Amino acid sequence: MLIEVEAAQMVAQRRTDDDLAAVEAALAKRRDAAKAGHAEFVDADIALHAAVVAAAHNPVLTALFGEFVPVLRQGLIDLGELLDLRTEDPNHGDEGHALLVEAIARADAEAAGRTLREELRQTLDRLHAV
Template sequence: MPLGPLRPSPLVEQATEHLREQITGGSWPVGTKLPGETTLAASLGVGRSTVREALRALAGAGLVQARQGAGVFVIAAEPEEDWATRLRRAAVTDVYEVRISIEVEAARLAARRRTDEDLAALTAALAGRRAAADGGDAAFVDADIALHTAVVAAAHNPVLSALFTEFVPTLRKGLIDMLELLGLRSGDPNHGDESHAALVDAVARGDADAAAHTLREELEQTLTRLTSL
């Protein structure tokens, strides 16, 4: 596969992609030492600094590794998937199992750390979930996730919040599919209102055990339904 000259912009991205194709296409198998920066720069029609940045990107993807005094070597034929990509590929049930661990602890912390602003946000989110009962499944799921997001936020742990945010796209799709396939809202448009109200109440009362128990029970019931799909 010939390298060929590149268009003017964006050079680093194009250089990275061309070099990646050599690796993933088998032209440079694992263990191969890449040509030097000067050779690559001449082949691609770019400067050495552009090649250097492209090699850094490939190293970040787990494809190549620089060995001091020896050069740059291919160490993998396929790039490593980042966290977000892995989540998109994961089964929603797998993600949900991890979600339970994260959210149950978040609920426990929220009951201990919630502020007046957090309580106002939780009350508003619960009202929003109830209002969304008159809408479609997607709107209802969005309102449900907003309530859970408010619980996680009340824990005041940025790592928990960041993890939950990463899960949201996969969770959203899985929950919408579940509602549509099982018709859970056909007889009860505000499905799960009682448990969510109990969760908000437990957090408001500062009862960490009750908040954790209520949320675990609700999430495990949902996981059981997802597993049945």
């Protein structure tokens, strides 16, 4: 959570037009993946988060995030299957991700951090409830 929240705040302050375009494209791909299988959706979700981290232009944060991706991917796949999250809402979490991208577009570091922190907290709460 610390890595991604810090990255989101940095992105809102540092992003270039190309970074914003990459994050927006990743959000669109995540939305498209809502029609696909669960693993494909998880991959698109991670790709969005990776685009945010990469747009921070901080090689340490990018490397740390990359270290977590394999475990994160499997954990999200397992969580989604266990809780059957996508049956009722195939694009689970879209609103929060859209708000994050909007905050980045507005260069609102506080809102970007707060939005991502809340999105991640909801995921953790689901894990603790299992």
